[in-house]
Amino acid sequence: MADTTNSVQVPDIQSFIKGLPWVIMIMVFAFLSWLFWGPFLSIFMDSESAQYASIGMSTIGAYVVSILALAGNWPFQKIESRWLKGILLILLAKVITALFWITLVCVFKVNIVVWAFPIISNAWLILAATSFVGGDAHMKHIPELRRMFLNLLIAVGGTIALLRTIVIFPSFWFAMLQPIIVTGGLAYYFRRVKQPTFSLLSWALLLGLMWVFVSVASWFGHFNIEHNAPQFWTWNLGAGSAEFGLFFALACGLNFAVFACTQCWPFCRIKQPWGTTVAFFSVLAWCFLITCALIPLFKMIVPGDASLWQAQLMAWHTVFWGFAWVYCFGVGQGQYVWAGQKTPGTWDDVD
Numbered sequence: 014m015a016d017t018t019n020s021v022q023v024p025d026i027q028s029f030i031k032g033l034p035w036v037i038m039i040m041v042f043a044f045l046s047w048l049f050w051g052p053f054l055s056i057f058m059d060s061e062s063a064q065y066a067s068i069g070m071s072t073i074g075a076y077v078v079s080i081l082a083l084a085g086n087w088p089f090q091k092i093e094s095r096w097l098k099g100i101l102l103i104l105l106a107k108v109i110t111a112l113f114w115i116t117l118v119c120v121f122k123v124n125i126v127v128w129a130f131p132i133i134s135n136a137w138l139i140l141a142a143t144s145f146v147g148g149d150a151h152m153k154h155i156p157e158l159r160r161m162f163l164n165l166l167i168a169v170g171g172t173i174a175l176l177r178t179i180v181i182f183p184s185f186w187f188a189m190l191q192p193i194i195v196t197g198g199l200a201y202y203f204r205r206v207k208q209p210t211f212s213l214l215s216w217a218l219l220l221g222l223m224w225v226f227v228s229v230a231s232w233f234g235h236f237n238i239e240h241n242a243p244q245f246w247t248w249n250l251g252a253g254s255a256e257f258g259l260f261f262a263l264a265c266g267l268n269f270a271v272f273a274c275t276q277c278w279p280f281c282r283i284k285q286p287w288g289t290t291v292a293f294f295s296v297l298a299w300c301f302l303i304t305c306a307l308i309p310l311f312k313m314i315v316p317g318d319a320s321l322w323q324a325q326l327m328a329w330h331t332v333f334w335g336f337a338w339v340y341c342f343g344v345g346q347g348q349y350v351w352a353g354q355k356t357p358g359t360w361d362d363v364d
Contacts, residue, residue, distance in 0.1 A: 021348050021357050024276040032275035032345050035338045039270060043330035046071065051326065054111075058118045065129040066114040067326055071266075071333035072133045073113060076140060077106040078333070082340035083144055084161035099341035106337075128176070134184035135175040139168045141190060146199070146215045150208035183250045188261060189222040191269035192296045196277055197351055197360065198289030204360040230257055255321035259307060262328035263300040270335025271299075274345040284353040285360070 050070045054063035081087060081102060089105075092098040117123040125132075143149065143164055152160045175182060193199050203214050227250055230236035239251035253261065272280070272292065280292040311324035338344040348357040355362050 021350050023352050024278045024281050024349050026278060028276040028345070028349075029278040032278075035274045035344045036271050039266070039331050039334045039338065042334040043071075043266070043327055046330040046333070047323070047327035050330075054114070057115045062118055062125050064322075064326055065125045066118070068329045069114050069125070069129055069133060070107070070110050071330040073136070074106050074110040074333040075336040076133075076136060077109050078102065078336045078340050079140065079144075080161050080165060081106065083149075083157065083164070085157045086341075087158050087161065095342060099337070099343075102341040103337050106333075106341075130184070131176055131181035132172065134181050135172045136168055137184065137187060138175070138182050139171040140164070141187075142212065142216075143167060145190065145194060146212050148208065148211075181249075183223065185223045185226055185250070185261070186216075186219045188226065188264040188268055188296075189219050189293075191265075192272060192293050193218075193289060195269050195272045196280060196289040196292045197354070198286065198293075200358075201285040201289065201360045201363075204363065227251065227253075235260075255325070256304065256308065259321060259325045259328055260300055260304045262325050263303055263331060264296065266328060266331025266335055267300055267303070268296045270331075270339055271296075273335075273339045276345050276347075276349055277351070281349070281351045285351065288351060 047067070050067040051060075051063050054066045054070075057063075058066065086098060086102060089098045089101050092101070114125065118125055143151065149160060149164070152163060155163070199211075199215050199218075202218070203211050206214060227236050227238060230253060231238050231251075235254040235257040237251045237253075239249050277288075277292065280288045280295070282288075283291055307324045307328070308321065311320040311327075314320070315323045339346065350357050353363065354360060
């Protein structure tokens with residue numbers, strides 16, 4: 014095998030400088046989205062439903078962006094212009110997502126105040142299980158477009174099944190999954206492990222980290238662990254404070270794109286497993302600092318008790334724009350290696 018480290022290098026500070034403007038734009042566009050989507054969706058539904066649909070515009074919008082990316086940026090894969098392709102993909106994702114939520118409320122009369130988060134959480138669980146962690150191992154050698162529609166069929170059926178049984182699978186694992194995947198942590202920890210064992214080990218790690226995450230939040234008084242789940246929730250870990258909700262929203266929106274846009278610099282300069290470990294705790298640190306900054310800001314923007322809820326609505330919009338920059342415009346994409354890595358994208362040839 015050819016030595017790729019001579020032509021593919023560990024990223025340097027230039028990668029960070031190139032990616033930083035895109036990271037800043039995540040926050041800028043999230044703020045603009047918060048200003049727009051709530052009032053717009055209020056045209057079609059009541060104000061409270063519109064707020065939950067606004068969250069869904071980002072989270073399910075990012076979901077749509079992801080499945081289009083897995084299909085090779087279909088249906089615009091033949092467009093050569095990076096900018097035109099990216100804009101069209103974003104517009105398509107937003108149109109699909111808006112129609113989805115408006116149809117649920119106006120046609121099927123779904124109470125999305127109750128059901129928005131179960132829909133979002135369960136849909137992402139299945140996508141993560143099949144594609145992000147599963148690596149589409151269940152559909153090898155199937156063309157991208159057909160694989161996307163088959164996975165979408167699995168996702169729809171699986172989401173409905175979860176909604177009708179356990180109602181919601183706790184989504185705190187999402188804050189753990191993205192930074193560990195994008196920094197290559199899972200690939201390193203479980204190198205040379207094949208599917209389905211790779212998935213089993215990955216989810217064991219994620220669920221363990223999820224429990225530590227909510228336990229620490231509980232110790233600090235920002236999460237109430239529920240030992241006897243209410244009747245509506247078959248599995249309910251509990252509920253967090255308004256501050257925790259804001260922190261968690263940021264942890265979902267800034268735990269992937271910040272690394273992807275900057276090619277994981279400077280963490281990629283730290284050999285594994287410490288690189289992923291430092292990166293993971295850094296996510297928690299910068300999300301905590303941004304949470305502390307947004308709380309007083311939104312108390313000035315939104316008077317009264319609704320300020321933290323509105324800050325959370327804004328924070329959820331970071332999910333979409335981070336995914337959009339990476340998957341629609343290809344920001345930070347390109348082959349590079351981590352310190353100590355031999356071949357881009359894999360650790361299977363490292364002891």
